[in-house]
Amino acid sequence: MPIADRYDVVVVGGGLAGLAAANSAAQLGLRVVVLEAGSDERYLCNSRYTLGFLHVALNATTSAAEQLRKAVETATDGDVRPDLVNAFAGNVGRAVAWLGELGVRYIKGGPLPWMNRLLAPPALRRPGLHWEGRAGDVMLRKLGQRLKDAGGELKLGTRARQLAMDNGRCVGVEAVSNGQTVRFSAGAVVLADGGFQANADYVRKYISPRPEKLCIRNAATGVGDGLTMAEAVGARLSGLNRFYGHIQCYEALSNDKLWPYPILDLLATAAIVVDRHGKRFADEGLGGVYMTNAIAALDEPDTAVVIFDDAIWNGTGREYILPPNPNAVEAGATLISHPDLGSLAQALGLPATELQASVDAYNDFVQNCAAIAPPRSNRAAKPQPIVKPPFHALRVCAGITYTMGGVAIDGGARVLDLSDRPIPGLYAAGSTTGGLEGGGPAGYAGGLSKALTLGLLAGESAAKEIDALKS
Ligand SMILES: Cc1cc2nc3c(=O)[nH]c(=O)nc-3n(C[C@H](O)[C@H](O)[C@H](O)COP(=O)(O)OP(=O)(O)OC[C@H]3O[C@@H](n4cnc5c(N)ncnc54)[C@H](O)[C@@H]3O)c2cc1C
Numbered sequence: 001m002p003i004a005d006r007y008d009v010v011v012v013g014g015g016l017a018g019l020a021a022a023n024s025a026a027q028l029g030l031r032v033v034v035l036e037a038g039s040d041e042r043y044l045c046n047s048r049y050t051l052g053f054l055h056v057a058l059n060a061t062t063s064a065a066e067q068l069r070k071a072v073e074t075a076t077d078g079d080v081r082p083d084l085v086n087a088f089a090g091n092v093g094r095a096v097a098w099l100g101e102l103g104v105r106y107i108k109g110g111p112l113p114w115m116n117r118l119l120a121p122p123a124l125r126r127p128g129l130h131w132e133g134r135a136g137d138v139m140l141r142k143l144g145q146r147l148k149d150a151g152g153e154l155k156l157g158t159r160a161r162q163l164a165m166d167n168g169r170c171v172g173v174e175a176v177s178n179g180q181t182v183r184f185s186a187g188a189v190v191l192a193d194g195g196f197q198a199n200a201d202y203v204r205k206y207i208s209p210r211p212e213k214l215c216i217r218n219a220a221t222g223v224g225d226g227l228t229m230a231e232a233v234g235a236r237l238s239g240l241n242r243f244y245g246h247i248q249c250y251e252a253l254s255n256d257k258l259w260p261y262p263i264l265d266l267l268a269t270a271a272i273v274v275d276r277h278g279k280r281f282a283d284e285g286l287g288g289v290y291m292t293n294a295i296a297a298l299d300e301p302d303t304a305v306v307i308f309d310d311a312i313w314n315g316t317g318r319e320y321i322l323p324p325n326p327n328a329v330e331a332g333a334t335l336i337s338h339p340d341l342g343s344l345a346q347a348l349g350l351p352a353t354e355l356q357a358s359v360d361a362y363n364d365f366v367q368n369c370a371a372i373a374p375p376r377s378n379r380a381a382k383p384q385p386i387v388k389p390p391f392h393a394l395r396v397c398a399g400i401t402y403t404m405g406g407v408a409i410d411g412g413a414r415v416l417d418l419s420d421r422p423i424p425g426l427y428a429a430g431s432t433t434g435g436l437e438g439g440g441p442a443g444y445a446g447g448l449s450k451a452l453t454l455g456l457l458a459g460e461s462a463a464k465e466i467d468a469l470k471s
Helices: 016-027 065-075 082-101 135-149 200-206 225-232 265-270 288-296 310-314 324-330 341-348 352-368 447-470
Strands: 007-012 032-035 153-155 158-166 169-177 180-191 243-249 272-274 305-309 336-338 391-403 406-408 414-416 422-428
Touching (some): 007 016, 007 225, 016 135, 225 422, 288 391, 341 391, 406 414, 422 447
Parallel strands (some): 007 180, 032 153, 180 422
Antiparallel strands (some): 158 169, 169 180, 272 305, 414 422
């Protein structure tokens, strides 16, 4: 097998997490190479597709660390690793400033405090995907250039397949480039391959019985190689059943104008979502990301329907970034409207008595505080009654953006073994990792801030370990 030069640090994946790790290690004087599976100069990844808001659980990254720690713990019901959340909350402000020093520009992206750091130039607010020359695309090109300036390398078309181990220590990576397996030896390896959302077998195993019925709301480059490689050398995996994503129109499964935006989260969580039996199946009040997970977990995930009334359609339906009213309909989604619930059910092919009973029970809950099953909270969204005709429906599907769980790491981004001990020489960052997001409510910490902060920490921790080895 051909052997490449020896490096201090080999990074797997050239998204934000990988390039942050590589730049931080290179700034600290290490010899670094990034292996990137994509072969195009503008290789696809979630960091290139991103909308570009840097936040922590919908809090400004400039907030106090204690506020950010609490925000992540609240969003996840505390189902996270305390040392990891502390490290994330304590370093995210520094990481965002560091990215700015590397030349990545931000603008204020909206009126809410968490919108104060949006990658510039901002992505276009238009249905469909528009990344060229914007937000993540510009950021990645800047980070690639900075890495080169600092003496680092980015090897395109090079897919890592296996970790090389020596006496329990990770000492490199075997990767396939141009059909040939090449060995990259290193003092440390950082896994930053972006999650497993595009691996149908893993998604079926951990997230949804029907992965083919989910909208691939991502770059389809996260195929779980990091998870596979880490598990093979004894790494612990954490929180694999949760993902970050949004409720998309059903037609997004076949119409590219309908993903990644517009999304239906606000509409769905102001009203109700029913299954093919006309019944509610989850607490819409826990928010759009939670409901997206609940839809994905249905035995037939492409059969869920959002039911709402005209007041909701013309109120909440017109709110937020690229609202569904009118954008979803203009881009090709079918809004089904009828003067009464019976004819709406008939048009949808749902049992009319069940749908009527679901809406009646929900209205009784909203208007009279009656008990309701499954329970309905107002944690992320206030329930609104479904009373004003015409009544409307949109068929929906679950859009999967990235997996929240993955390889277990500690606060220094060190990969942990089954006994919770760091595996020497092995680090992970970004969507490869688990332990910072998810839990019962599928709490979202922030994909970009997670990738950036854990990438920076991985590079710094690897540099420290290599320094210690050299001295
Ligand atoms: C449409 C969209 C909008 C988003 N908007 C936001 C937002 O506004 N705010 C926010 O916080 N988050 C947002 N996110 C999420 C955020 O962009 C991601 O969480 C983040 O960019 C992930 O970075 P990463 O480096 O972990 O993964 P990626 O950026 O996906 O990078 C992983 C890289 O690893 C490479 N790779 C995979 N396997 C291998 C292998 N075996 N060998 C070598 N290379 C490999 C892939 O090709 C890829 O280039 C959005 C995502 C999408 C898709």
